[in-house]
Amino acid sequence: MYKIVLLRHGESVWNQENRFTGWHDVGLTAKGLAEAQAAGQLLRQQGYAFDLAFTSVLRRAIKTLWTVLEELDRMWIPVQHSWRLNERHYGALQGLDKAETAAKYGDQQVLIWRRAYDTPPPPLADNDPRLPLDDPRYASIPVAELPRTECLKDTVARVLPFWNDTIAPSIKAGKSVIIVAHGNSLRALIKFLDQVSDDDIVSINIPTAQPLVYELDADLKPIRHYYLGDQDAINAAIQAVANQGKAKG
């Protein structure tokens, strides 16, 4: 039996401001940093020690990982970064307030943009300054293939090669692995691992910085999964994520 830990980054500045973030590279808030420290302490108390870590190329996930590894006294382990673990690209919604967007277009439309499996948000235009054209971290992606928006199906399609080619072989080689990523890149991975239906994935929300353990069999099929920590607090955090896309009042 293998055991891996999935972790969404701690609260980011744009989480706090309730803005669609996607590939925008925003840092953690003080609360987000404290959440990451608490996650690291919890993992330490429960005896977790990792040999290898995977994360995105976005600072909110990287900083969360660093903080967890510091708490675990494991800052020395190898870390692999990949844009394939980035948050789902939020297209032209990136930067907009989620509740204001719901007030303008309706809660249902925002739920579709946030959670539908195969309906992407409106895309960025090719001349949009939010496209990371000269960003060296994306130099390996041909400009024409840089995402302008993504639905979860698109995110699954770009997360899976990294899982299949890099993460899964490491797990099978006996490495103890932590993956620190984002709400929707983790939903993409969970959809694949648990074979969640296109309808059921809509209601899965991932809270910030709560360690999610997956126990996997020899073929890396999930046996069970569970969050570490206080289950009432985790359920409240999950509900709060779901509510972020609703109009106020």
Ligand SMILES: O=C(O)[C@H](O)COP(=O)(O)O
């Ligand atoms: O990109 C974002 O805005 C968040 O990281 C995830 O947002 P969501 O829960 O609205 O999909």
